[in-house]
Amino acid sequence: MARRGRRRSRINASDLAGYGSVANGTVDVDRAARGLGVSKRDVRQAIRQAQAAQSNTFLRRISGLREADSAEGGSMRGMLQAVFGRGPRGGAVNARAAAQSLGVSQGTVRRWAAGTQQPSKGRLASIRAAARRVTTTKRGRRGATADFRSSTQGKQALRTGSKIWVSGEQGVGGYDQGYARDRRVANDISPEEIEALLRAYEDGGDEGLRKWMKEFFDDKYVAGWDFVTIDDFGIGTPE
Structure with a gap:
């Protein structure tokens, strides 16, 4: 049954659940827009955000990389972790592997991960693209399942x-x-x-x-x- 309410500026997966399955991609965009009092663009954006969040959840739970961000692209540390994994001593990011791949110092990688320094637009685009490939390519997903198979759990x-x-x-x-x-x-x-x-x-x-x-x-x-x-x-x- 459709859920009606006052017009809102932001909607999420729970709001959309009354108009179809977000998980299965069957949300009725027209009905959701009318029922929630938002634009179709807002509904489509909420669907994309929900799908991205779900993709990250799958990656994190399978790989064990709890902060990995492949799909949402909102966390620099999460994107670096998705691509390069955790450090050998438990650090959030394998700074050595990232530095070698990206052609920067390990200190720069750590500052990016900490949010105290930002990469150039070009490097940011490269990191974001590499992070997406972790979940959108078979090779990337095999890396995640390999992490699961090698973990104690x-x-x-x-x-x-x-x-x-x-x-x-x-x-x-x-x-x-x-x-x-x-x-x-x-x-x-x-x-x-x-x-x-x-x-x-x-x-x-x-x-x-x-x-x-x-x-x-x-x-x-x-x-x-x-x-x-x-x-x-x-x-x-x-x-």
């Missing part, structure tokens, strides 16, 4: 199985049946199923992972389960 999950959990507006029939609500669900997942999830992400990106999770929860959790929004997900104990 990933090795354990791939050896003994784990839990998969998803937070967001979801339910039987998703948006179409009207039973979706904001909740977190979890289910056991086997090592073989985790491998299938990782392959779905490698091969199909965000859309491939969404489809895999929909089919998994439809089969393993409740028949007909679908997502309106995916705000967070993970393998392991829910946070």
Whole structure:
């Protein structure tokens, strides 16, 4: 059912959930604009922002890089972390790898990551493009799944199985049946199923992972389960 309210200057994925599935890309732009009292441009922008946030969530949860920013492009430290990973001693960014690739000093990289210095427009564009490739190319996504497979948590999950959990507006029939609500669900997942999830992400990106999770929860959790929004997900104990 459409949600009506006073005209607002900014909308988000939760606002759009009354007009279709943000996760599945089925939001009715015309109805959302009328119901929310905003322009179609505002609705489309909110959809893009929601999709970018979801893409970053998938990347962070799979790679373990908690600040990685591939899709939104709002955090210099996050973009550098997405491209170059964390430092060998736990730093937010691998400054040595970034410096070698970008042709600057490690100190400059650290200042960029800290926000005390800004890169030139040309270097910023290059960093942003490299960050996007982390999630938009198969090679980039394989880097993220490799991080998962080599992590302590990933090795354990791939050896003994784990839990998969998803937070967001979801339910039987998703948006179409009207039973979706904001909740977190979890289910056991086997090592073989985790491998299938990782392959779905490698091969199909965000859309491939969404489809895999929909089919998994439809089969393993409740028949007909679908997502309106995916705000967070993970393998392991829910946070």
